[in-house]
Amino acid sequence: MGDYLAKRVGQLLIVLFGVSVVVFVAMHLLPGDVATLLLGDRATASSLGRLRHQLGLDQPVIVQYWRFLKGALAGDFGTSLRDNRPALGEVLAAFPVTLELTLAALLIAVVIGVPAGVLAALSEGTWVDTAITTPTLFGVSMPVFWLGLMALLLFSEKLGWLPVGGLMPIGASMPRITGLSVVDAVLSGRLALVATALRHLVLPAATLATIPLALITRITRGEMLSSLHLDHVRTARAKGLPEGRVIRAHVLRNALIPIVTVIGLQLGLLLSGAVLTETIFSLPGLGRLMVDAILARDYPVVQAGALFVAVVFVAVNFSVDIAYAALDPRVRQR
């Protein structure tokens, strides 16, 4: 296990180095520089020169990268070129919002998707199967921004049940401890706050859940179906095992490995790609931070964000591997 961990950490370092180089080069290849963007139409040669110097952009690219690398190794990712705040701090402040949104979405997707997929597989070819698989097609093909807007229209505007986006009610100050608003509300011990936080979370989470929900349902159904026809399942049935046990221990368990892979991949994707949902529901998450930073050519924030997401991705993959081991004894023995 120790060797295995060391190997994974080594891989992580290589990935991070690669990501930092790619991001750095890509950001510097993009046309337009941040000083011009900040000063806009009224930039003069001297004001541009001074601002570039202040931002360190007048140094050769390789020197800029070396400075970044030195800082990053010491945990200092520099300050945002846009608003002069510590870059890593901005990422860490935005991440809990995205994390909470993602976990809630995945929870919805797994809790509904896996049983729905199982049910569809067991009722293959019946109206139940059709009733489950048809909406999943919509789920994977619906653009998130449209779905989110329609959800807002229905639940906020027409029915008035839920707020029009945002993390908390207008003008309110809620306690910020972990940055996960539901967790913070629970920690504060005030039930009303928990309800408020949940009311603000449910629409964006449900919107974000549609694609993973559809995918998980379809994969579960497909994997269940192929497992159902395997030899060991026939053997289990022939031994006279109760059907429920056959399904749980021999079919579902076998089918779970690809499902866990998909969940892991979706988790990684959602963590880095919730930008549309965050935009429609006005949530201050990592996706919006990254898009704003890229548009503003805010290198330090883009770097800190990209490296952070890379670490999260690797960590998620690592957890998925551990989950494999738990699910599949063959992986453990290897």
Add this chain to the structure above:
Amino acid sequence: MNRELTRRSVLLGSGLAISGIGLAGPARAAAPPGTLVIGIAADPTGFDPEAVLNNTSGFVMATIYDSLMKYRPGTTDPIPGLAQSYTVSPDGLTYTFTLRPGVSFHDGTPLNAKTYIAGIDRLLNKANPNYIYNTGPVEGYIDFTYGSLASYTAKDDKTVVFVLKTPSAPFLTSLAMVWNGVVSPAAAAKYGKEFRQHPVGTGPFIFREWRPRDAILLDANPAYWNGKPKVEKLVFQEYPDPSAGLLALKSGDMHIWADTNTELLPAIHADHELAVLTQPGLAVSGVGMPCDTAPFTDVRVRQAFNYAVDKQAIDRALYQGLAAPMTSPLPASEWSFDPTLKGYPYDPEKAKSLLSAAGVKPGFAVELLAYNSGRGYNPVGPDLAVAVQGFLQKIGINATVRKIEFGAYLSTIRSAKYKGMFLVGWTGDNGDPDNFLNALFGSTNIPITDTARYRNPAVDAIFVKALQSNDHETRVRLYQQAQSIILDDAPWIFINSVLQVRAVSEQVKGYQLNPTQMFFDMEKVSLS
């Protein structure tokens, strides 16, 4: 591009759908009572007025800070603000301001000549321990405002004296800008690099909290010198998605939409509880022609291009009528705008005859460079270039539109070597005509802001005279002369001046737009 268009049409569609469903919706009252909510589309970058430079930051800062001068509500005429009165010496070099008595910053620091000068010293004196350039990047208007300053002194407890090196009549107007808001020197010293996140001024609202990409919360300043604000709290709430912004406005979560999306105007108009405020904007937009490059060296060619483009049609088709054709190089919101000038009417025949007189053959090819995104002075971005290309085609000119990213576009047109035509525009900084005419058409500003490389000694001479004059009437007359000459010389195809458009809830009373787009005089706004 196609995807963006699709998304835009979907947005528009959803906006229309929203308007339909809204009629059946529940009663609105979402924001807490006594709280005025202004919707913004982007995140501000900080609130040190001299260090940051973007509209959203300005929106917020206009409610936290006051300046020595202020704008007469709804205009860009400078009137006394934190200064109770002022005098200008006959040579136009010495400005003496008497400060308003009894005013304090939100942190309790009194406003007097000493604290005011300490704030100026922070901007201009390298040896000052709180020198602003040591707190991070500075994008602001320090050079612009104080570039011609020889000295700044506190004469006594309530008198401040500025001496300029050369006369500069716009100095007063510049002092009214939100970017010259007066900051508490004690707070600037206390917070240092983090002052940008902890603004302290003398304005009608007191900063409480900034949650990045979410909201900025402010409390009313009960001791405000110009009257206690009529609401208890002010919130700037971010809605990055325009349709979500519209929903917030309709549901009562938002009262004033600072960044109203004009594509959603049909939906806004359909709601009886919403109103749309408009005002001539402090902006111009057109197509620059390189005046030092043949055939644009010939004024007939430049005039022909002006006659060739139907600005009315462009305003209707691309801007939903929310723009006015330019009849002068100045926008109508400027105080020296000459209403007697008529601009260039659409006359393709005249354009053709001018071109043939100038010896330009049909089939003449030229590049038309465009920035690839919307700008404040031109929300449709490169679509304008495509429209102009179509009109030029009709008089036999083959313009090729090339769209590039804004930063690359700026460096190209400012290279002083670019031979093609290009989209060009300007938003006024302080509201002074010098800031339009001289910036865009004064030869000392070639090639940075006079990107058409237009050079006319007669016009340059007028600019110098107008800068030196402190008589309002004289300045108006001089700038009107300049407008007429520049219009005839036609360094740009003068296209249009977009209107400032903001949607507000009917609940909002006493709110008035300002051409600078900033939220001035917000203490007068109430909710019914």
